[in-house]
Amino acid sequence: KQEVTQIPAALSVPEGENLVLNCSFTDSAIYNLQWFRQDPGKGLTSLLLIQSSQREQTSGRLNASLDKSSGRSTLYIAASQPGDSATYLCAANTGNQFYFGTGTSLTVIP
């Protein structure tokens, strides 16, 4: 069974810092890996999707990498802003379902 782990569970940084969120998964047989953002009590907003054949994807200040062989993905956030404060979830797609980590709660201090 696929297991997804996210480290750290919580992170607090001053505005302007660059930061890295980590995601690991146990089964490398994935179709893709998707990063989401979740604000308190809200649904999930898709940030980046990396197909299993890709190494990285970029969108604005966000960059996600994927190393399928080692079962790892990272989300890099450049020049963090207070509006980036949220929980970030990674999800490994094994075909017809996503396996989620428990998320990293990010607080960016003005």
Add this chain to the structure above:
Amino acid sequence: DAGVTQSPTHLIKTRGQQVTLRCSPISGHKSVSWYQQVLGQGPQFIFQYYEKEERGRGNFPDRFSARQFPNYSSELNVNALLLGDSALYLCASSQWDRGSEAFFGQGTRLTVV
């Protein structure tokens, strides 16, 4: 284009009651999946439907059931509600049954008292 829409947004039910949650996918998307998110945890897979057929089921009891309609909208039903069913229920819309990007709705917050 409208995103994934779920209704209702909030719901309070009593133990033992039944509840129906609704989801409309993004136009053109044929797959709808349901997830349960308990506070402080990541979402857990309940069902996937594609072209009106069940394509996957997570580790949930038979009290949970779902269906997909010809217009690709979906309903999730939960019978004999337990306190532990209190959670945020999320619907995800995808274009295909496997490997495509998922877009989530805002969820239905179910509270069982």
